[in-house]
Amino acid sequence: MKPTNEMHLRFLSVSSNEAFARTTVAAFASQLDPTVDELCDLRTAVSEAVTNCIVHGYRNTIGMVYIDCMIYEEHTIQVKIKDHGCGIEDVKQAMEPMFTTGGEERAGLGFAVMQSFTDRLKVRSKVGKGTTVVMEKDFSPRPRHHG
């Protein structure tokens, strides 16, 4: 299926870009007229994925984070968030709630939040190559005014 609109971002994996990334994706998504709650869910899920790239993907190094946003059928947004960092050895384990390699201050809930706050989540990862997270969120149809 061809997207009806798309947007692409690339930025350095520095933590001050976490707010930039989630705010920018939410601004792009707002053309679909989502509810406040739906937009908040998307912001939270994007924040988790981008934080993962910065904290886990690139760890103590700095690399590039890529975001591709696609809009389908005027009510679904797909957000692909990619890094060329260290990759995940065991994706299934990484996705278990409370599992973390991030130390005491990390809750280990990143993937659980992405799963719970979006409608579909796919994670592809290769050790030494990087990780790609694809999330999709369907916004509820709302009456629209044309003209």
Added chain:
Amino acid sequence: MSVDLKLKKDELTALLDGEIDHHCARKLREEIDEAAEHIRPRRLILDFSGVNFMDSSGVGLILGRCRLMNLWKGRVTIRNVPEKLKRIVSLAGLSELCDLEEGVSVENETDE
């Protein structure tokens, strides 16, 4: 993001404001811990009334403070969690680790 710390008797209240993510969690942690380690309060109250965004870094912040307070058998209270943050708080099962309070007005008086 900012935090305003208030001490009343042996209760330390941290009034959080703005957005809590991984970027700002460290600064918040340092400010809260510096005061808490010095005072060793019986109760640490994290007041979320002014927080309009939080991801799982906020949950990590809460969990870390629970561990800290445990060192001297203190308790953490999470106060006034806005409606839109409740899902993330319940996802983490935080109600088992700390006390949840609602509808408590933010006090302006200080007792230092």
